Amino acid sequence: MQPAAVRWGILATGSIAHSFARDLREVRGAALAAVGSRSAESAAELARSYGAEGCRAHGSYQALVADPDVDVVYVASPHVFHLEHARMALVAGKHVLCEKPLTVNRAEAEEMVALAVRHDRFLMEAMWTACHPVVRAVVAGLDAGRFGTPRQLHADFGFATHQPPGHRLLDPALGGGALLDLGVYPLTLAELLLGPVETAVAVASLDDRGVDRDVAIATRHPGGAVGALSCSLTADTPTSAALSTDTGVLHLPTPLHHPPYALWTPSGGETERIEGDGPVLGTGLGNEAAEVGRCLADGLRESPLVPHDRTLRLLGQMDGIRRQVGVRYPADG
Incomplete structure (x- = not known):
């Protein structure tokens, strides 16, 4: 039935x-x-x-x-x-x-x-991103030890916006800024590939209304792995990711938040293309909708791919980053 x-x-x-x-x-x-x-x-x-x-x-x-x-x-x-x-x-x-x-x-x-x-x-x-077949294949490979032990992640997301000041991306009353809209993706990827952030140190450039236009974040994760993450509303950045392990390099090409494939290059070996385990539905937004349907069919109240505790951790990290760089929203009280 x-x-x-x-x-x-x-x-x-x-x-x-x-x-x-x-x-x-x-x-x-x-x-x-x-x-x-x-x-x-x-x-x-x-x-x-x-x-x-x-x-x-x-x-x-x-x-x-x-x-x-x-x-x-x-x-x-x-x-x-x-x-x-x-x-x-x-x-x-x-x-x-x-x-x-x-x-x-x-x-x-x-x-x-x-x-x-x-x-x-x-x-x-x-x-x-957490529901995307290519990202899921990479995470599964890391969990299985296929790609060695992760040591360093470089990930960015940026584009030059030319929107007026009232646009939601640039309006502090609407939560504007690079971190919440774009930085959340490198931070999510860092947790998926390296584990939860233990330490995050950030710098940023703010506009005259206190909106973060450019943010750079250094992170440390369990086992000593580190990340160099950035986001921008002023520059067209590569919007890609490279994960270096003790046995090679994994590359997620543009756009890192829904990559078309991944590339694994073992040290001294040939590059291998990593495809997703299952189809990409539309641009990938369909995969998150499919995950909701799967969870509801199983009687779940949260997704194991996007669990509440990870969402809360990442928002807590972004709260701390905003405090470091001096960004506040009305909802912060």
């Missing part, structure tokens, strides 16, 4: 919502049932473009989370609103996939996780 399709609702209609809706069409057993926006026209456009037959467009977020034909709400609003919007969905009895970063700080994330537990609902940060 085939399990019932997971009926998705998308909250907010920005560019990431369109990308997610497009990839959702590649996920078996998933259907876009409803879209919610502050603009009825915007909701109707996304529903018409990507929705299943009968997909409904709601002119408010409250109407979306009240829709009885929605099982999971994908929260795609700017991250300063994630807690508010996830709370609406969880209280309404919906499971939640929330865009990264889960919230702007660890305290808010702890509140969201507690809400999910209280209402017995599934919650996952939409960290597609």
